[in-house]
Amino acid sequence: MLDVRARGLANIxxxxxxxxxxxxxxxxxxxxxxxxxxxxxxxxxxxxxxxxVIAGMLLSARDVSRRLAARFHLPDxxxxxxxxxxxxxxxxxxxxxxxxxxQDHRISRLFLGTFLVWCWVxxxxxxxxxxxxxxxxxxxxxxxLPTVFIGRPESFAxxxxxxxxxxxxxxxxVGLLSPEPPAxxxxxxxxxxxxxxxxxxxxxxxxLVGQVIMxxxxxxxxxxxxxxxxxxxxxxxLMIHSDIEERYSQPLVxxxxxxxxxxxxxxxxxxxxxxxxxKRSFDVALALPVVVLVLPPLCAxxxxxxxxxxxxxxxxxxxxxxxxxxxxxxxxxxSMFASKGDEAAESxxxxxxxxxxxxxxxxxxxRSLDEFxxxxxxxxxxxxxxxxxxxxxLLDEEFRQQTQGYRIRNLVKPGITGxxxxxxxxxxxxxxxxxxxxxxxxxxxxxxxxxxxxLQIAAKTLWQVVVPPATAF
Numbered sequence: 001m002l003d004v005r006a007r008g009l010a011n012i013x014x015x016x017x018x019x020x021x022x023x024x025x026x027x028x029x030x031x032x033x034x035x036x037x038x039x040x041x042x043x044x045x046x047x048x049x050x051x052x053v054i055a056g057m058l059l060s061a062r063d064v065s066r067r068l069a070a071r072f073h074l075p076d077x078x079x080x081x082x083x084x085x086x087x088x089x090x091x092x093x094x095x096x097x098x099x100x101x102x103q104d105h106r107i108s109r110l111f112l113g114t115f116l117v118w119c120w121v122x123x124x125x126x127x128x129x130x131x132x133x134x135x136x137x138x139x140x141x142x143x144x145l146p147t148v149f150i151g152r153p154e155s156f157a158x159x160x161x162x163x164x165x166x167x168x169x170x171x172x173x174v175g176l177l178s179p180e181p182p183a184x185x186x187x188x189x190x191x192x193x194x195x196x197x198x199x200x201x202x203x204x205x206x207x208l209v210g211q212v213i214m215x216x217x218x219x220x221x222x223x224x225x226x227x228x229x230x231x232x233x234x235x236x237x238l239m240i241h242s243d244i245e246e247r248y249s250q251p252l253v254x255x256x257x258x259x260x261x262x263x264x265x266x267x268x269x270x271x272x273x274x275x276x277x278x279k280r281s282f283d284v285a286l287a288l289p290v291v292v293l294v295l296p297p298l299c300a301x302x303x304x305x306x307x308x309x310x311x312x313x314x315x316x317x318x319x320x321x322x323x324x325x326x327x328x329x330x331x332x333x334x335s336m337f338a339s340k341g342d343e344a345a346e347s348x349x350x351x352x353x354x355x356x357x358x359x360x361x362x363x364x365x366x367r368s369l370d371e372f373x374x375x376x377x378x379x380x381x382x383x384x385x386x387x388x389x390x391x392x393x394l395l396d397e398e399f400r401q402q403t404q405g406y407r408i409r410n411l412v413k414p415g416i417t418g419x420x421x422x423x424x425x426x427x428x429x430x431x432x433x434x435x436x437x438x439x440x441x442x443x444x445x446x447x448x449x450x451x452x453x454x455l456q457i458a459a460k461t462l463w464q465v466v467v468p469p470a471t472a473f
Contacts, residue, residue, distance in 0.1 A: 002239075003069070005169045009135055010068035014061040016134075017087070017126060021057050021119055025050050028118065032111050044106045052098050056091030068131060080127035081120075088120045132168055139170035145237070146174045146208055150197050150227065151215025153182040159215060159241065160190065174207060200227060204234045211237040217244065266447040270412055278451055283385050286458070287378040298372055302333050302364070310358040312338030315373055320390035323413045328382040330390060330414075331373035335361030366468045368461070374416045386454045387415025388442035399439075402432045409442045412449075419445040419453070422460040 029046055064083050095112055098104075149156055156176055163173060175194035176182075182193055194203050203209065212231055217240065218224035231238040244263065245252050252263040269275050303314050316334040319327050336356040357365065364370040377383040383390075388409040391399060400406040420426075420438040445453070 002166055002169050002171065006069040009138060010065040013068055013131055013134060014065050016130065017123060018054060018057040020126065022054055024122065025053055025115065028115050048098055049095055052094035053091050056094045057087060060087040060090045077128045081124040083127050084120050084123035087123055088116050092116050135168040143170055144172040145170045145210040146172050147211040147213055148174050148177060148194065148203055148209050149213050149215055150177045152178055155215035174209060177203065201230045204230060204236055209236055211239065214240045217242060266443065268411060268446065269449040279384065282451065282454060283378050286385050287375040290372065290375040291379050295372060295375065305360040306334065309360050310337045319393055320414065321396055321410060322382055323410060325410050331376055333364055333370040333373060335365050335370045368465050371416055378416065384413040384415045386457045387413050387418055389418050389421060390414035399435050403435050403439045405443060406439055408446065409439065412446055417457060417461040418442060419457055422457045
């Protein structure tokens with residue numbers, strides 16, 4: 001099958017890259033011996049460092065193979081550079097751990113550093129260049145998979161790009177079997193029309209077909225039985241493309257539980273207890289220093305400025321919906337003139353020239369300083385540093401009615417900042433399309449969470465505190 005071929009090629013590629021790094025290590029060392037300003041003596045035992053380099057490549061092989069198998073047909077220099085960074089990072093970790101553990105003062109740091117840099121350059125290029133050439137070399141003419149497709153011409157047209165991407169893995173389109181011939185001159189398919197699905201036995205007998213792909217789920221058990229029987233009788237591979245997402249107009253994620261197959265609406269990395277521990281540790285590591293060191297003097301400064309410009313309470317504490325829809329009290333520095341607590345008035349979104357905001361409050365909002373008390377909410381476990389932003393109750397219900405899937409945001413803790421905010425979607429929400437965009441990126445975050453994504457969002461938000469975007473006020 002195509003996925004098996006891709007995994008095999010990815011493993012071969014990982015082995016080739018390990019061999020390349022091993023050969024390059026000794027070649028580079030022999031060259032460096034002759035460079036006068038690099039103090040690398042031939043008496044230094046390089047074998048432990050060589051083994052660390054190889055161990056780093058082997059440890060990264062599984063991750064690189066998995067990533068390559070998913071995109072073997074799409075070499076991309078940016079993705080290759082990121083894979084190379086992971087490979088070199090593991091090598092560097094092991095190499096410098098060895099150096100400090102053994103207190104080896106004879107080894108040249110310049111040699112190790114420049115070797116790792118050149119490794120990253122070489123691996124970034126080879127990770128992009130080798131896979132396609134390797135696939136074409138391995139799956140030459142004698143290893144192709146002549147493939148017949150069964151389904152409607154429109155279904156074939158939707159998969160045409162995927163088919164083209166899989167040709168390096170040996171797939172070779174032979175023709176299409178469809179209930180009706182494609183319209184003349186429609187250009188929907190780029191392969192011959194071989195007849196109707198009932199003609200499959202004849203086609204398999206006449207042509208050397210190695211694989212049959214059904215472009216959609218069979219309409220009936222009888223149809224499925226005929227296709228499966230014909231393929232098994234003639235020793236032909238069979239793949240069935242699931243069009244269930246098109247039927248329900250909703251992306252679905254396959255899940256296997258004790259041999260039972262299910263579909264769910266989205267991936268949820270934060271349902272993994274280990275991932276939740278990692279995220280909680282990340283939250284506490286950021287929130288604790290802010291609450292202990294930054295928040296007290298910031299509270300004093302804000303209190304003085306509020307007393308001068310808009311006397312009233314220091315904090316603005318209002319209800320928000322958290323994980324699983326649980327209500328909690330979210331803290332902010334008060335940035336508006338004190339009011340009598342009219343919920344309808346408070347639910348009105350602040351605009352750029354809002355007269356309710358006093359001058360220092362405008363400064364705080366632009367620099368996001370008014371959000372700093374929420375680090376206390378993070379510390380007590382009601383919020384996370386990164387997550388979907390919570391809205392006021394009245395707006396929350398309004399947005400739910402406007403946007404399909406809005407409540408998916410409640411699967412995780414709300415955040416001080418989020419992916420939407422880091423991409424510039426902040427400030428007042430004035431139209432439904434703005435709500436949909438924010439919800440789209442919030443759901444994307446929930447489905448694609450990683451520590452690296454949290455770090456990126458946190459870094460972008462910190463930069464926006466220093467250089468506020470145009471949407472901040």
